[in-house]
Amino acid sequence: MSIFDQTNKRRCTNSVKWDAMDKVYGLTDASDILPMWVADMDFTAPVAVTKALREHAEKTVFGYSFVGEEALQSIIDWQNTRHNWQIEKDSILFCNGVVAALANCITALTNPGDKVLISSPVYPPFYNIPKSNAREVISCPLVEQDGTFVFDFEVFEQALSQNIKAYILCNPHNPGGYVWDEATLKEIVRLCAKYDVLIISDEIHSDLMIDGATHTPLAKIAGAEIDRIITCMAPTKTFNLAGIQVAYMIVTDKRKRLKLEAINMASGQGSLNTFASVALQAAYTEGSSWLDELLTYISKNMDYAIKELEQLPGIRITKPQGTYLLWIDYRDLALDEKEMMKRLLETGKLALEPGTKYGEEGRGFLRMNVACSFETIKDGVQRFKLALQS
Ligand SMILES: Cc1ncc(COP(=O)(O)O)c(C=O)c1O
Incomplete structure (x- = not known):
């Protein structure tokens, strides 16, 4: 049982x-x-998550809080042990969800009228978020090969060459559950660098690896191009905590971080619900x-x-x-x-x-x-x- x-x-x-x-x-x-x-x-x-939330509720005072060092460290340790990816504490920015993170990236780092590329079929907010923010969505189809969908890099490059400002990658891919290999990811980075395109990599499904598959964080293999990538991650898909609403971005480029922080400032967002960081820390340290x-x-x-x-x-x-x-x-x-x-x-x-x-x-x-x-x-x-x- x-x-x-x-x-x-x-x-x-x-x-x-x-x-x-x-x-x-x-x-x-x-x-x-x-x-x-x-x-x-x-x-x-x-159980560790429910226990931590219960204990937090029993404190009975729910004033303003910030994300503590232990929660930050739990993210660093999780990425290191689960994905062999070393990240810096300063590169982490919090958000209420990955969809909110995508919206913040689009509004902070592109302008109205800019073209945003996606690889279809793909998670519906990849269409809606840029569109709702007055950006033009360019959809570049994945192609079918042996029962899965793969990139056609000729078509992808052709799309990128049309003055694209940002590309939203779903890594791993929803729907379909394709776990992109390192060669594919390197080619995405190479081509986006060639056309100077920002990459927003949605990696919310990254912990859900079936039968020993390995997730490769895009930023981990990006080498000198790491600063053109924003990685969006969360413990919510992994541990079934979507209603808790917690996510984070990993942003190595300080200028992009400042722009993202300014967007939070402008909309009065940016701090997490006090229960969100408790759930994240418990999940990552004990889950x-x-x-x-x-x-x-x-x-x-x-x-x-x-x-x-x-x-x-x-x-x-x-x-x-x-x-x-x-x-x-x-x-x-x-x-x-x-x-x-x-x-x-x-x-x-x-x-x-x-x-x-x-x-x-x-x-x-x-x-x-x-x-x-x-x-x-x-x-x-x-x-x-x-x-x-x-
Ligand atoms: C690719 C992808 N990104 C983001 C989300 C939702 O993220 P959040 O609930 O943190 O906004 C989902 C949910 O299914 C998803 O599949």
Whole structure:
């Protein structure tokens, strides 16, 4: 029996994953729908995190606080032990979330009207954040190769040459769970340097490495180009703490740090909720074995779901190297996305994410979150089969 076998009651807790499906999917009643959509796990956080939060609550005084030395050190140690990456304390800037960090980078380091490049299909805020801040989004498609998506560097360079100001990289990649190798990352850095492009590297999924895959922080291999990179990281995806809202940027270039600090100053942001740094520190100092157990569990969930779903004609799934999301290819079926979603929701009573949420290149794919108990995976697989067999 694993701690992850436990099923937690999340319905009626104001959970986005469990309680917002009616709004997200336009349903009048979503009470019988199984949510396997947004990237939020069903698992309880490590005991060390809940214990630290409880102890903090028991202090009963919640005045203004700052992030202490121990929390800062826990980030440095985590990056060192988990990713063999040495970072400096002064390079760390905090944020309430990685999406907020992306927004701060865009507003602080680019100007209205500037072009921002992304590699699609990709996490929706990569489109929305620059667009909402009056920047032009240029979407450069990844190309399919042996069941995964890869960079076509000719097309990528062509895009970069069009006066691009910033590139947002998803490392590892969501959706799809591609863990970019060092050669790919070096080529991204080389080309962005050639066209003097800022790189914002979203590495929120970096701790979720499946079957021994290795995450390479982009800045770690950037050599002399390190100052053109802002790395965005967080313990929230790793330890299921998204509601705690804590993230950080690693910014080696002092001028960029000053600009980012000025943006915080202008909007009155910048300090963390007093519980956020407590959760971060507990997760990073005491959460390692919890994470290792989680990764083994997720890998087994993936194996089961892939084996079962690939028995359905027209379904293909490549096991991801990172994250807990399956990118399900149903392009061989004569089903358009609307019909597929209708079947899943109405017949299967199952909420997955339609691929086009990640861009046009996602058409014919579904994203399925497998960070749940094995019982839930079995239920989800059954619901998927029911939807397709109808
Ligand atoms: C690539 C990526 N970046 C950022 C986020 C969200 O980060 P946050 O909750 O810290 O804003 C997600 C959540 O799924 C994600 O997949």
